[in-house]
Amino acid sequence: MNPLLAQFLAEANDLLASVDDGLLQLERNPGDPELVNEVFRAAHTFKGSSGLFDFPELTRLTHAAEDLLDAVRGGRLALDSGMVDDLLAAFDLIRGWLAHVTTHERLPATAGNDAAGLITKLRAPLGGGPEAADQDQGPAVVRRIDPPPDWLAELGTQWLIETATWLDTTSSTLRFLRYLPDRDCFFRAEDPLHLVRQVPGLDKLVVIRPDEWPSIEDYDEYACLLSFVLATRASAGELDYLFRYVPDQVAVVELDAAAINRHLAGEDEEEAAPVAEAGAEPLHVDAELAADARAVLTAAHRTLAVGEPSGTQLLALTGSVVSAAYALGVPLDLTGADREAVNAAIEGVLGRAPAEGAAQPPGVDPPVLEQLAARPAPEPAGRADDAGGQVGTRVLKVDQEKVDRLMELVGELNVAKNGLTFLAAAAEEEFGSRALSRRIKDQYAGLHRIAEELQAAVMDVRMLPLSVAFSRFPRLVRDLSRRLGKTIELVTEGEDTMADKDVIEALGDPLVHLVRNSLDHGIETSGERVAAGKPATARLTLAAVADGDAVLVEVSDDGRGVDPERVKRKAYEKGLISEEELESLTDTEAVDLVFRPGFSTADQVSDLSGRGVGMDAVRASVEKLGGSVTMRSQLGSGTTTRLRLPLSMAVTQVMVVSVGGQRFGIPVDLVVETVRVPAAEMGRVLHQDVVVMRGEVVPVIDLARALEMPWSQEESRDRAVLVVSVNGQRVGLLVEQFHREVDVILKPMEGLLAHAAEFSGTALLGDGLVLLVLNLKEVLGLAARVA
Numbered sequence: 001m002n003p004l005l006a007q008f009l010a011e012a013n014d015l016l017a018s019v020d021d022g023l024l025q026l027e028r029n030p031g032d033p034e035l036v037n038e039v040f041r042a043a044h045t046f047k048g049s050s051g052l053f054d055f056p057e058l059t060r061l062t063h064a065a066e067d068l069l070d071a072v073r074g075g076r077l078a079l080d081s082g083m084v085d086d087l088l089a090a091f092d093l094i095r096g097w098l099a100h101v102t103t104h105e106r107l108p109a110t111a112g113n114d115a116a117g118l119i120t121k122l123r124a125p126l127g128g129g130p131e132a133a134d135q136d137q138g139p140a141v142v143r144r145i146d147p148p149p150d151w152l153a154e155l156g157t158q159w160l161i162e163t164a165t166w167l168d169t170t171s172s173t174l175r176f177l178r179y180l181p182d183r184d185c186f187f188r189a190e191d192p193l194h195l196v197r198q199v200p201g202l203d204k205l206v207v208i209r210p211d212e213w214p215s216i217e218d219y220d221e222y223a224c225l226l227s228f229v230l231a232t233r234a235s236a237g238e239l240d241y242l243f244r245y246v247p248d249q250v251a252v253v254e255l256d257a258a259a260i261n262r263h264l265a266g267e268d269e270e271e272a273a274p275v276a277e278a279g280a281e282p283l284h285v286d287a288e289l290a291a292d293a294r295a296v297l298t299a300a301h302r303t304l305a306v307g308e309p310s311g312t313q314l315l316a317l318t319g320s321v322v323s324a325a326y327a328l329g330v331p332l333d334l335t336g337a338d339r340e341a342v343n344a345a346i347e348g349v350l351g352r353a354p355a356e357g358a359a360q361p362p363g364v365d366p367p368v369l370e371q372l373a374a375r376p377a378p379e380p381a382g383r384a385d386d387a388g389g390q391v392g393t394r395v396l397k398v399d400q401e402k403v404d405r406l407m408e409l410v411g412e413l414n415v416a417k418n419g420l421t422f423l424a425a426a427a428e429e430e431f432g433s434r435a436l437s438r439r440i441k442d443q444y445a446g447l448h449r450i451a452e453e454l455q456a457a458v459m460d461v462r463m464l465p466l467s468v469a470f471s472r473f474p475r476l477v478r479d480l481s482r483r484l485g486k487t488i489e490l491v492t493e494g495e496d497t498m499a500d501k502d503v504i505e506a507l508g509d510p511l512v513h514l515v516r517n518s519l520d521h522g523i524e525t526s527g528e529r530v531a532a533g534k535p536a537t538a539r540l541t542l543a544a545v546a547d548g549d550a551v552l553v554e555v556s557d558d559g560r561g562v563d564p565e566r567v568k569r570k571a572y573e574k575g576l577i578s579e580e581e582l583e584s585l586t587d588t589e590a591v592d593l594v595f596r597p598g599f600s601t602a603d604q605v606s607d608l609s610g611r612g613v614g615m616d617a618v619r620a621s622v623e624k625l626g627g628s629v630t631m632r633s634q635l636g637s638g639t640t641t642r643l644r645l646p647l648s649m650a651v652t653q654v655m656v657v658s659v660g661g662q663r664f665g666i667p668v669d670l671v672v673e674t675v676r677v678p679a680a681e682m683g684r685v686l687h688q689d690v691v692v693m694r695g696e697v698v699p700v701i702d703l704a705r706a707l708e709m710p711w712s713q714e715e716s717r718d719r720a721v722l723v724v725s726v727n728g729q730r731v732g733l734l735v736e737q738f739h740r741e742v743d744v745i746l747k748p749m750e751g752l753l754a755h756a757a758e759f760s761g762t763a764l765l766g767d768g769l770v771l772l773v774l775n776l777k778e779v780l781g782l783a784a785r786v787a
Contacts (some may be wrong), residue, residue, distance in 0.1 A: 005105065007299065008049050010397065012098055015049075017471065018042040019091055023084050024474045030079045040069045044189070057111040058097060064122040065090050070244075077125055081482070086121045088475070093118060148255050148263040151178045154206050154229040160260055163203075163231070167257035174203070177239060178251045179228040186222060190246060198242055201233035297321060297346050304343045325349045400501070403461055410455045411651075411745030415764045417451050418742065420444040459648055464504045466544040466553065467495035472508070473515055473542060480519050487526050487537045488519065494544035499551045500648035506625050507553065507645065510618040514555040514641050515540070517615065522559035522639050532636070534558070549647055550627075556640035562633035564590035571599060591633050595619045623777060624760075626652070626667060628727075652746045654763070654773055656739035657722055659704045660711030663739065665763060665773040672723040672730060674738050679716055691721065691732060698723065700732035706783035707758070711736065726776050746773060758782055 022039035029035065047062040065087055071077040093114060100108050108114075152160070155176075167174060177199070181192040196205060208227040213219070232239070236252065243250045300321050321342060337345070420440055428437035470492050481488040499507075518540055526536040543554045564587040571577045571593045577585070585593075593599055597616040618641075619629045627645035646669070654665035655674075675693070682700070683690045689700040700721060704711040713719070713736070721732040744763030749756060760775040 005053060005101075008053065009098060009102055011049065012046060015042050015046045016091055016095055016098075019046070020088065020475060021471075023087055024478055026079055027081060027084045027478070033073075036069070036073045036079075040066070040073050043069055055097075055101075055107055057107055057115050058094060061090055061094065061115045061119060064119045067126060068122050071126055083125060086118065090118045090122060148176070148253055148259050149178070149251070151229055151251075152176060152253075152255075152260075152263050154208060155204055155231060156206075157264065159204060160264060164257045164260040164264070167260065173254050173256045174231055175234060175236065175239065175252055175254050176231050177229070179230075179243070179246075180249050181224045181227065181246070182249060183220075183223040183225070185224050185246075185249075192224060192226065192228065195243065195246075196228050196230060199230060199232050199234060200238060202230060203233065204231040206230070294350065297325070297350055301343065301346045301350070304339055304346070321346055398461075403458070403501075406458050407462065407745070410451070410458050411764075413451050413454070414743060414745065417444065417447050418765065419768070420447065455651065459500070459651070462501050462648070463498040464501050465495055466497045466499060466504070466551070467492075469504050469507045469511060470495055470542050470544075473511070476512070476515060477519065477540060480516065484519060485525060486519070486523055488523060489537050489539050491539060491541045492543070493541065497544040497546050497551055498647075499645065503551070503625060503645055503648065506621065507643070510621045510629075510643065511542070511553070511555065513615065513618045515542075518555060518557040518559065518639070522557045522561070524560050528560075546647075547644070551645050551647055553643040553645065554640055555643075556638060558638040561635040561637055561639055562591050562594065562631075563635050567591065567593050571596065574599065588632075591631055594631065595629065626669060651743055652763075652773070653741060653743050654771070655722070655741050656765075656771065657703075657720075657733075657735040658737045658739065659707070659735050660709040661736075662709065663765075663769065663771055664703075665742075665744065665771045666722065666724065666733075666776065667760075667773070668741055670724045670726060670776055672725050675721050675723065675732075677719045677721050679719060682719060689734070691719075693723070696730070698730050698732050700734055701780065701783045702734045703779070704734075704736075706779055724776060726780060731780060744771065744773070 019039055019042045022035060022042065026032065026035050026039060043062065043066045047059065047066050050058050050062060068077070068083065068087065072079045072083075077083075097107050097111060100106075163174065179192065179196060181190065182188075185192060199205075206229045208229060210225045213225075234242075236254065239250075239252055240247075325345070421444060424437045424440040424444065427433050427440060473492075474490055477488055477490045523538040523540065524532070524534075529538060530536050539558045541554070541556045543556070545552050564585075568577065568582050568585055568590045571590075572579070572582045576593065576596050576599055594615045595618070599615070622629050622643050622645065625645055627643060629641065629643055631639065631641045633639040653668040655668050655671050656663055656665055658664070677691050681691060683692070685697070689702070690697050691700055692698075700719075713734075720735050720738060722735055722738070723730060723732050725731075742765070744765075746761040746763055748754075748761050749759055753759060757778040758775055759772050761773050763771045763773060765771050
């Protein structure tokens with residue numbers, strides 16, 4: 001992929017997220033001028049970046065969105081929910097396009113048709129188009145001037161004579177424009193060349209260079225020294241619209257043949273006086289624009305060095321090179337230039353000598369390039385080796401696959417490290433060398449410390465804030481609350497709480513289920529809330545907090561709560577509980593019924609809920625992550641669902657046990673204790689082995705029998721029982737032998753065992769053997785079926 005395109009795609013996601021977040025905040029606080037400017041700047045930056053590539057539909061759509069935001073920014077329009085809907089829809093469409101571009105490096109074939117309707121909606125508040133919008137924007141930026149100004153001579157006498165002769169045969173007029181960019185225009189993200197290239201109906205363009213270029217000592221590569229004079233058949237409204245951000249730098253006159261002839265005859269002429277538009281605010285951007293321009297040129301140079309671009313790619317690349325060169329104060333004309341000429345121009349602008357035999361790029365002033373090459377690059381204001389000069393943080397974006405690969409290598413290092421303990425045991429037992437065994441153990445201790453530090457460092461890189469998971473919900477709550485006719489305020493707390501990226505990614509679907517359930521079932525309409533003595537606006541809270549080696553995430557609302565009697569009645573009607581349970585279940589146990597497969601309290605099935613596949617899917621997803629779900633609710637006051645998740649899924653601590661000569665791993669989080677029970681103390685209740693521990697009857701499951709393994713234990717031998725807690729219930733697992741706890745990198749099941757639900761994954765031990773890690777919830781289910 002083109003490096004420039006890859007960089008644009010990487011940055012686009014952040015810009016689009018900023019636009020979405022800003023629009024949602026603007027809808028709640030439409031009068032915040034700083035917020036409007038922030039959204040406008042993000043949209044403007046995205047539009048400018050997209051213009052470097054051959055994506056005309058994308059540029060047109062973002063242009064329409066930018067114009068609407070500019071009208072809001074200038075106070076000409078008041079932002080309403082309908083406009084926000086259209087803007088969000090536009091950027092949603094753009095996000096889908098970029099996903100297609102990531103794979104195919106081009107927009108979808110339907111992009112033009114998809115964008116047409118949205119562009120019409122976005123331009124409707126402006127009056128339907130640039131000309132209509134002009135009528136609502138107060139006085140025009142320019143006015144017709146007659147007689148013509150002095151600068152008309154820049155177009156050349158011969159061309160003016162021919163143009164006057166042609167105009168004399170018609171009743172038409174022609175518009176002439178002079179554009180004097182400010183010296184520091186680049187620092188405001190203004191691109192003079194890009195502007196003049198967009199002028200429609202262009203008949204003549206002249207680039208005016210300074211009468212004398214500054215000396216090398218006085219030359220400022222960040223200052224624009226050029227100006228432009230052009231002739232066009234475009235209307236005054238089109239020109240006003242195009243140069244709307246720089247009205248004070250533009251003068252436009254409308255002349256007929258007689259006016260041009262008066263100029264050629266040398267009659268008295270009056271200088272054009274442009275009328276500045278009130279309220280036009282210059283766009284302020286980061287002063288590192290020039291450094292960005294150099295980065296663009298460097299990336300373009302690398303692209304041209306690795307291969308031959310297609311005609312379309314070269315055209316887009318040439319446009320970005322010309323714009324970047326102008327940002328550095330170097331005028332380029334690369335019209336019709338081939339790959340070698342463009343590459344030579346880049347080298348010249350960057351201060352490198354063109355390659356031997358390379359064509360001299362057209363339009364480049366050699367003395368200027370020589371001066372640039374001779375002038376040393378400006379020293380950065382704050383350098384990394386200057387303790388007082390560095391500002392902000394240094395952030396390096398790394399591809400996710402590279403971090404995953406690092407984690408795999410850490411796992412392999414742990415396996416290799418654990419192998420030393422087996423080697424030490426072999427040195428002492430097989431070869432009788434206790435001294436060698438001790439030296440191996442010393443080496444193991446040092447390697448163990450390094451491996452742990454490396455693992456912690458890689459894990460820290462994988463950690464992400466919960467704000468990544470929470471970021472999707474402001475938009476989701478806004479859209480669904482409007483659809484349901486409810487007024488809901490979303491509050492997020494603890495967004496800075498960190499968790500492993502795999503946990504963050506897997507948390508998305510359960511949270512979506514819980515939020516949709518709260519919006520549809522839990523929260524009342526504004527009328528119902530007022531009648532119940534509550535505020536009309538409901539409150540939905542997403543909160544996160546670290547808890548040791550786990551993270552707690554809560555979804556709570558102040559809605560109607562769960563009615564335990566109604567839940568029990570619905571569960572009984574659906575055959576999920578017996579008549580005895582209907583009478584005996586406590587309120588807390590009744591609330592827990594909502595997690596039963598197939599349970600729903602909805603009277604009607606909708607596309608939001610009511611099918612009974614939401615809450616049980618939440619519990620299944622969270623338990624698959626090694627976590628747990630609990631719910632507490634108070635009728636009339638609201639509901640809180642708490643998810644407890646491990647901080648990391650990459651490294652798992654397991655207890656190793658063996659049954660029938662085969663070793664298995666059991667997550668340490670589920671282990672309560674290990675005990676050895678005399679055979680005589682084992683009991684049996686209703687065909688189930690049990691043991692009494694501290695006054696509590698604990699059922700005991702024969703793990704070998706549950707896994708259908710051929711193993712039996714001597715009648716008189718003490719029983720090794722591993723007590724675990726699954727879904728709040730204590731169960732004993734009868735095993736052959738206990739081993740030690742180990743940290744493992746858990747890998748998912750593949751191949752023939754991919755659908756074996758009783759195993760959650762595999763891990764490699766230090767002695768080279770593969771450890772199967774059990775999914776105890778499924779194992780207990782197997783045991784129940786076997787019994």
